[in-house]
Amino acid sequence: MFDLAAPWALVLLPLPLLASRWLPPAQVGGATLAVPERIGTALIAAGRVGRPLVSARLRRGLPWLAWALAVIALSGPRMLEPVTALKVSGRDLAIALDLSGSMVRDDFFLDGRSVTRLEAVTTVGADFARRRAGDRVALIVFGSEAYFAAPFTFDVDAVARRIEEAQIGISGRATNISDALGLALKRMARSDAASRVVILLSDGANNAGATNPQGVAQLAADMGVRVHTIALGPKDTTSAAPGERGVVDAAALAAISRVSGGETFRVRTTEDLVAVGAALDRLEATDSAGLSAEVHRALWVWPAAGAALASLLLAWREQTE
Numbered sequence: 001m002f003d004l005a006a007p008w009a010l011v012l013l014p015l016p017l018l019a020s021r022w023l024p025p026a027q028v029g030g031a032t033l034a035v036p037e038r039i040g041t042a043l044i045a046a047g048r049v050g051r052p053l054v055s056a057r058l059r060r061g062l063p064w065l066a067w068a069l070a071v072i073a074l075s076g077p078r079m080l081e082p083v084t085a086l087k088v089s090g091r092d093l094a095i096a097l098d099l100s101g102s103m104v105r106d107d108f109f110l111d112g113r114s115v116t117r118l119e120a121v122t123t124v125g126a127d128f129a130r131r132r133a134g135d136r137v138a139l140i141v142f143g144s145e146a147y148f149a150a151p152f153t154f155d156v157d158a159v160a161r162r163i164e165e166a167q168i169g170i171s172g173r174a175t176n177i178s179d180a181l182g183l184a185l186k187r188m189a190r191s192d193a194a195s196r197v198v199i200l201l202s203d204g205a206n207n208a209g210a211t212n213p214q215g216v217a218q219l220a221a222d223m224g225v226r227v228h229t230i231a232l233g234p235k236d237t238t239s240a241a242p243g244e245r246g247v248v249d250a251a252a253l254a255a256i257s258r259v260s261g262g263e264t265f266r267v268r269t270t271e272d273l274v275a276v277g278a279a280l281d282r283l284e285a286t287d288s289a290g291l292s293a294e295v296h297r298a299l300w301v302w303p304a305a306g307a308a309l310a311s312l313l314l315a316w317r318e319q320t321e
Helices: 007-012 015-022 037-050 053-074 117-130 156-164 177-188 213-223 250-260 270-283 301-320
Strands: 002-004 077-084 091-098 108-110 113-115 136-142 146-153 195-202 225-232 264-267 292-298
Touching: 002 007, 007 053, 015 053, 053 301, 091 117, 091 146, 091 156, 091 177, 108 117, 117 156, 117 270, 136 156, 136 177, 146 156, 146 177, 177 195, 177 213, 177 225, 177 250, 195 250, 213 225, 213 250, 225 250, 225 270, 250 264, 264 270
Parallel strands: 091 136, 091 195, 195 225, 225 264
Antiparallel strands: 002 077, 077 292, 108 113, 136 146
């Protein structure tokens, strides 16, 4: 759809015509030369012959063309181009990522090669974050302490990059699940989002902090926040030998999700992790149709360029005649 940003500017179009009709003619000063009438008539006739009719009309029309194009450019011609805006789900989603020391274990396989738990999680987790367009996503990393690595934002690519850059040791080497959940709930308490979700990924057992994770899960339930938990690791506390290290407390994570109304997932391989991402996409789907945005494409540059070209052509003809 075509329209003008400033249609009032078109009232300037007849301005030169009104000026030529109502303003007194300019007084041209200078010396004059008196010649006999026959010679003067001959000179005038020679001038008319030397200037073709088409050239004379062009010379008279160029100023009007330049003025008209300049006024049209000033009126701001533009084209309306409907654009589908970003889908907005009305959801706040916090990803809590375990960066404890056990995440360095290389007991996962990705693309046919052995990788650490951290590399598998960051690869799949970053892909999951990028698919959350329309959600406000935040990233919490935790070990002995919990920190916000990325605040709630619609810029899911920025959150995905933070996941890919995650390093072991920046938050300590223990596993403080309670503080990670508590930090997410503290930020969500001020949120007016229609849906609030925490995705908690851990490969160990809660061994830091003074709060019981299930107590924090009950607080999440009271706030209406769902907590989905992902228990990461080949072995858990029910299948590992006594004293074996690097096992995940899957039962405790399942209890957290059950109390808060979320789902729990058991991940033993990279394929399981990919499947969890797909399952979470279905559980927390971004199904809003989005809003329609109106974007105007400015067209004033074309009449402005035409006015400049007509002015240059007029100046060139003045110099050559």
